[in-house]
Amino acid sequence: MSSLFGTLWTAKSSLFANQLALQTSSNNVANAGTKGYSRQRVDMVESPPETLPYGQVGTGVTVDSIRRIRDQFLDQQFLRAQQSLTKTQAEHDTWSQIEAILGEPSTDTGLQADMDRFFTSLQDLASYPTDLTTRRTVLEQAQTMAMTFNRLDTDLDSLTRNLETEISGRVAEANDILKELASLNSQIQAVTITGNSPNALLDRRDLLLDNLSGLIGVSRFFRDDGTAVVTMSGGGGVVLDGVTAATLGTQITPATDSYDLTLNGNVVTPTEGKVAGLLASRNDPTGYVKYTRAQLDTLAGTLIAQINRIQAAGAGTAGVQSSTSQTVVADPTAPLAGAGLPVPLTVPGSFGVFVYDATGAVTASGTVNVTAATSLNDLATQLNGLGGLTATVSAGRLTLSAPAGSTFRFANDTSQALTALGLNGVFTGTDAGTIGVNAELMSRPELLATGYPDPVTGAVGGADNRAALDMVAVGQAKLLSGGTATLADFYGATVGVVGARTAATANLAESQDLVVKSIDTQRQQVSDVSIDEEMTDMIRFQRAFEASSKIIQVVDELLNTVVNGLIR
Amino acid sequence: MRITNNMIADQVLSAITDSRKRLGTIQEQLATSKRINRPSDDPLGTTLTLQFTTATKTLNAFQRAIDAGQAFLRATADPLDHIAEIMVQAKEIGVQGSSDTAQGTRGAMAAQVNQLLEDLLSQSNGRFADRYLFGGTQTAAPPFSATRDAAGQITAVTANPLGTDGTVQAAVADGVRVQTNIPGSTVFSKTVDLFASLVNLRDSLAAEDTAAVVTDMTTVDQAVTQVTDASGTIGAAIQRLDAIQSLNQKDLTRFELLRSGVQDADIAELYVELQTREQALQASLAAGARAMQPTLLDFLS
Numbered sequence: 001m002s003s004l005f006g007t008l009w010t011a012k013s014s015l016f017a018n019q020l021a022l023q024t025s026s027n028n029v030a031n032a033g034t035k036g037y038s039r040q041r042v043d044m045v046e047s048p049p050e051t052l053p054y055g056q057v058g059t060g061v062t063v064d065s066i067r068r069i070r071d072q073f074l075d076q077q078f079l080r081a082q083q084s085l086t087k088t089q090a091e092h093d094t095w096s097q098i099e100a101i102l103g104e105p106s107t108d109t110g111l112q113a114d115m116d117r118f119f120t121s122l123q124d125l126a127s128y129p130t131d132l133t134t135r136r137t138v139l140e141q142a143q144t145m146a147m148t149f150n151r152l153d154t155d156l157d158s159l160t161r162n163l164e165t166e167i168s169g170r171v172a173e174a175n176d177i178l179k180e181l182a183s184l185n186s187q188i189q190a191v192t193i194t195g196n197s198p199n200a201l202l203d204r205r206d207l208l209l210d211n212l213s214g215l216i217g218v219s220r221f222f223r224d225d226g227t228a229v230v231t232m233s234g235g236g237g238v239v240l241d242g243v244t245a246a247t248l249g250t251q252i253t254p255a256t257d258s259y260d261l262t263l264n265g266n267v268v269t270p271t272e273g274k275v276a277g278l279l280a281s282r283n284d285p286t287g288y289v290k291y292t293r294a295q296l297d298t299l300a301g302t303l304i305a306q307i308n309r310i311q312a313a314g315a316g317t318a319g320v321q322s323s324t325s326q327t328v329v330a331d332p333t334a335p336l337a338g339a340g341l342p343v344p345l346t347v348p349g350s351f352g353v354f355v356y357d358a359t360g361a362v363t364a365s366g367t368v369n370v371t372a373a374t375s376l377n378d379l380a381t382q383l384n385g386l387g388g389l390t391a392t393v394s395a396g397r398l399t400l401s402a403p404a405g406s407t408f409r410f411a412n413d414t415s416q417a418l419t420a421l422g423l424n425g426v427f428t429g430t431d432a433g434t435i436g437v438n439a440e441l442m443s444r445p446e447l448l449a450t451g452y453p454d455p456v457t458g459a460v461g462g463a464d465n466r467a468a469l470d471m472v473a474v475g476q477a478k479l480l481s482g483g484t485a486t487l488a489d490f491y492g493a494t495v496g497v498v499g500a501r502t503a504a505t506a507n508l509a510e511s512q513d514l515v516v517k518s519i520d521t522q523r524q525q526v527s528d529v530s531i532d533e534e535m536t537d538m539i540r541f542q543r544a545f546e547a548s549s550k551i552i553q554v555v556d557e558l559l560n561t562v563v564n565g566l567i568r
Numbered sequence: 569m570r571i572t573n574n575m576i577a578d579q580v581l582s583a584i585t586d587s588r589k590r591l592g593t594i595q596e597q598l599a600t601s602k603r604i605n606r607p608s609d610d611p612l613g614t615t616l617t618l619q620f621t622t623a624t625k626t627l628n629a630f631q632r633a634i635d636a637g638q639a640f641l642r643a644t645a646d647p648l649d650h651i652a653e654i655m656v657q658a659k660e661i662g663v664q665g666s667s668d669t670a671q672g673t674r675g676a677m678a679a680q681v682n683q684l685l686e687d688l689l690s691q692s693n694g695r696f697a698d699r700y701l702f703g704g705t706q707t708a709a710p711p712f713s714a715t716r717d718a719a720g721q722i723t724a725v726t727a728n729p730l731g732t733d734g735t736v737q738a739a740v741a742d743g744v745r746v747q748t749n750i751p752g753s754t755v756f757s758k759t760v761d762l763f764a765s766l767v768n769l770r771d772s773l774a775a776e777d778t779a780a781v782v783t784d785m786t787t788v789d790q791a792v793t794q795v796t797d798a799s800g801t802i803g804a805a806i807q808r809l810d811a812i813q814s815l816n817q818k819d820l821t822r823f824e825l826l827r828s829g830v831q832d833a834d835i836a837e838l839y840v841e842l843q844t845r846e847q848a849l850q851a852s853l854a855a856g857a858r859a860m861q862p863t864l865l866d867f868l869s
Contacts, residue, residue, distance in 0.1 A: 032573060099607050105617045105831065112618050120629035127636035127738060130699065130707065451705065461705020461734045463749075472739050476626070488622040496615035499607020506608060517582070521575060528572035535864040 004562070006050070006059065008555045013060030014548035017044050018541040020063055025537050028529045036207030038068040038527040040199055068199040071526045075206060076219070078519045082210065083217035083233060083272035085512040090277025092505035094163065094288050099502045101155045102292075104495045111152060111296075112491055114145040115303075119475035125450060126468035130317065135445035139437060142426060146435045149300050153433035156293050163282040163289070164250075164259050170215050170275050171248045171261065177212045178230075178245035181205060185227040186243045192226030212239075216248070216261075217272025234271030237263050258283040287501070295494040297431035298480065303487060304435060305343045306474040308425030312410055312418035314449025314467035315460040319356050319407025320400075323440070326422025326429070328396040332376040341420035342430040347372045349415025354458030355388040358405045362458040364388035370415035379417070398423065409460070411453045573863070580856030587849035594842045603833040613830045620827035627820045630740050634813045637738040637748035638806060643696035644750055645802050651691050651755070651762075652795045654684045658766055659792060662785040665773045678774035685722055685766040689714055692725075692756060692763075702752030705734025711752045712763070725763035727752060740812050746805060755798045760790045 021042040031037040043064040049056040103110045118141040121134070128134045184205045191198035205228065212218055217233040223242070230240035239246045249262040259282050260267045261275060270276040281288045329339050337345050348371045355364040366386040368379065376393055383391035383400060389408055392399050398421060402408045410418055418424065426448065429435040441447050451464025480490040596605055607614040658681055664670050665677045692702055692712045699707040711732045714722045732752030737745040756762045765787040772780035 096608065102607070104607060105604060105614050105621070107621055112622065116622050116625040120625055123626075123629035123633055123739065127633045459730050461707075461730070463699060463703070463707040463736055464705035464734055465736055465738075469737060469739050469745065476742055489619070492615045492618040492622075495607050495618060496611045499609070499611035499614050502606075502608035503611060521578075524572055524575045524578075525570045528570070528574050530570060530572040532864040533570070535868065539868075 004555055004558055008552060010047075010058065010060035011548045011551040011555065013047060013062060015545060015552075017042070017061045017063050018545040018548065020066075021541045022538060022545070024066060025534045025541065029531065029534050032529040032531060032534075036203050036210070037529070038070045038199070038203055038206075039529045040066055040068050042066055065197060066199065067197060068202060069527055070202075070206070071523065072222075074519060074523045074526065075209075078210065078516070078523060079213040079219060080233075081512065081516045081519050083213045085509060085516050086214040086274040087217065087272050087277040087280075088505055088509040088512055090274045091281060091288075092502065092509050094159070094277075094281035095498060095502040095505055097159055098156070098289065098292050099498050101152060101159065102495055102498060111145070111148050112488065112495075114141070114148045115475070115488060115491070117141045118145045119472060122468055122471045122475070125448075126465045126472055129450035129465040129468055130462050132445060135448050135450075138448060139426075139442055139445055143437045143442070146427065146429075146437055149296065149432040149435045152296055153293065153431075156289050156296075157433070160282060160289050163278055167259060167261075167275060167278045167282065168250050170278065171250055174212060174215045174275070175245075175248050177208050177215070178240055178248070181208055181212070181228070181230070181240050182243050182245040184208070185240070188226040189242075198226070213273065215273050216270050216275050232263070232268065232270055233273075234269075236268045236270055237266075239263065256283075292494065292498060293432065295490070297433075299487060299491055299494075300432040300435045301342070301430055302479055303474070304425070304427040304430065305419055306477075306479065307471055308422070308427055309343075309413070309416065309419040310467050310470045310474070311426045311449045312424050313351060313413040313452065315409050315411075315451050315453045315464070316447040316449050317460075317462055318444065318446040319360075319402070319409050320424055320440075320447060321407055322399065322401035323424045324400075325398040326425065327420065329376045329421075330396060332393045332396060335373050335375055336370070336379075336417065336420070337372045337374070342422075343416055343420040345370060345420055346414060346416050347374075349413070349417070351413035351415055351418060352411035352453075352455060352458075353383065353386055353389065353408060354411060354453055355386070355402055355406055355408045356458070360460070363406065365458055368417075370417045374417075376421075409453050409458070411458070412455050573860075576859050580852070580860060583852040584849070584856060587845065587852050591842070591845045591849060594838055594845060597833045598835070598838050598842065601833050601835060602831055604831050610830075617827055617831045620823045620830070623823045624820060624827065626742075627816050627823065630816050631813060631820075633738045634740050634809050634816070637740065637746065638809050638813075640696055640699070640701075640736075640748050641802055641806050641809070643694075644701050645799065645806070647691045647694040647701060648750070648755065648795065648799045648802060651688060652792065652799060654688050654691070655762065655788060655792045655795055658684050658769060659785070659788050661773075662769055662781060662788055665769075666778055666781045666785060668778070671776070674773045674776050678770045681766055681770040681773060682721060685763065685770060688762060688766060689722065689725060692752065702732060702750070702755060703728065703734075704732040704749070704751040704753065705736060706730045706732065712756070714763075722763075722767060724767065727757065732756075740809060741816060744812065746808055746812070748805065748809075750798050750802055754801075755795060758794050758798075760787050760794060762791050762795070765791050 021044070024040050024042050028039050043066070044061050045064045047059040047062050049058050104112060106113060118138070121138045121141045125131075125134045125138050184201055188198050188201050188205065191201065209218070209220055209228070209230070212230070216239070217236075218230045218239065219233055220228050220230045222228050227242045228240065229238065229242070231238050237246070239248070246264050249265070251260050251262055251267070252258075253260055253267070259279065261270060261279060262268065270279065284290060285294075327341055329336065329341075331339070337347050348369065350367050350369045352367050353365060354362050357363050364387050366382075368382045368386075370379070376396070376398055380391040380393050380398060383389050388403065388406065390401050390403075400408065400423070410424065413419070422428065424447075425438055426441060427435055428438055449467040451461055451467050453460050475488070476486060478484055478486055478489075480487065481493070485493065597603060604610045604613050604617060661677050661680055661684075665674050670677070689712060693710045694701045700709070700711050703709065703711040706728050709728060709730075711728045712725050713728075715724045715726065717723050733754070735747050735751060736749040738748045740746050765784065769781065769784040769788060772784050
């Protein structure tokens, strides 16, 4: 049976519900700028009606739940799009850093300019082989070029180290997130089993999942108890199951020179996310840092071998007093042909040696034969046997010296032994990281070969520029890429590849970014707080609250009428 | 569709960032006046730019090598002409000396030939900037030295024992080498020995041996041909270098045009684009300022 107190009760339920709705709106407004916050709604339902003989009458309103507005399907889409984007961005960052290190195209700095200057200075040397200043210029340019190679190699090496540091930093970040997710899972489970919705915790977990996915690329599903199970994309394994978080780590695998991600101690290869991009940048042997370094090494190696080959059997205006091989041979008694020298030997082959006195007359000469069985010690024995030269082997290196006042020159090396051992070369080292200019030549530029000794008499012409011309020809010869590219072409193509990859990853990242943005906009449409909306709601709830208050006032007056009016 | 305040803010921000980024690119291109500032701006263009730059530098080096070669060849051409004159004069003297009417004047003729011989020796040791012209690759020492008798007359001339037959080449175009010297052996002793021919002629004249003079004359005749042949070789080399140089020059212009076409920015076009982009930026700033401002709050009292 209906009563005034019943009406009072109905009005009170409205006051409570609308006040709660106002508080929720207030919370929405307060968190309008909070990252990861989903707007909340108070779901109100009618209270069960009271059945009277003449029909049912309502008893007010009750709050069913406070719900966050969120579309899990969009979340999943966002994860997928974003982990591809972060991977591409990481790859793009690496390529553009490599691009910046190369510093091309430039007319006066950079490796291309240095190589151009080296070869044009050689061209000038061919025109003026007797001019000492021109020789110095050639060696200075060689030095500059070698230093540029070294700088590029060092910069690329530090890029590798930076990538490693960043990977381990990102992995630590992912571990922190996983720990927090595990703890959130257990809190969410505790609230969910009581039948309530832990809105703040869910928001926090969704935000962390976004972040984690950006790092290592994950997908997730939710159990009925509210806990999340997180697996790495591409079948990389479970990183979080309920309250158990896996431990991510890094390790170096020296055999393949790779830096790997581990999941509970086992190596895993992430396919998406920033870490996947960073790992590819660090490890991919056909791209990024390793590719660029390998290209530069090939370039430097070819240049060293070609120029040294000419220098070794060439003739400078002065003979060599003493020369020590640059290549260390592990076993001086083992055949050189199988010793893994930087340049392969051509066997059987030979090279000539001429010894000159102070006036330039030949005092001794001979031919040294190199066969498949020749060891470093054999070479020394043959050289000693010529008479007039002292050859010694020490710590895997061969040292040749002429007696005081005498000098020697090599001629016509068909075995490549001199180049392979690094005897009397212009350059030292074997690759971009180690290339340098022979210190003996730097201090005595007259040793730089411009001509060749006469193969029979050993006579040397000061104006003979055949060796210089041959060195010039190295710059124009198609030595690389299977005989299709000159040194400059090869480098130009490398720069082109770096540029193309940088541009391609930039374009890919841009289009992926559009996808991520569009999904994020859709998410915002659903979950973001709109101030206008909240203000409208506020007015709505405020009016309802006011109206209910008015009803209470009216009921009060009615009660007053009943209590005070009837007594008199 | 719900539009929230954050969405508007994000959109405005991303529009402005985008505009600024494009504006930055144009400003960089204007500042450097280059369309390609890093390989990723145009990978293929970068490779081409590098190729053209290297080709230009190589061509310039070729041109310098040609200049150096030309200088040496021209320096060689003058003494060669002079040597040819010497031999022609010797021939004329020989013709006179072989005639019977010359009886009694042959001593004076011998003295004239001796003078020519001295002249020939001095020409054979001619130099160009410290380099002996006819030394082959041995340009540091005099290629020819004379043995003299007690009276100071040249009895024989010997060549540098290290050889005067070395050739010097210059790389003047891709894969093209041109000889830029003429070895002493080619000029002075290829088929006949110039010095010996004059020494013999002089001695035959002095000895009034007409028969020997006639024999010597054949040698001198051959010597004239030998020297003019050498002159011809030099002339041909100079002409060849001239031709290559002008071809190289054309290539240089062509490569510079190609490089410029690939790498250089079109300034006028960039200015127009700059203006468009500036307007776009201002528009997005203005639109952003208006879109972000109002909320319902502004109208509730």
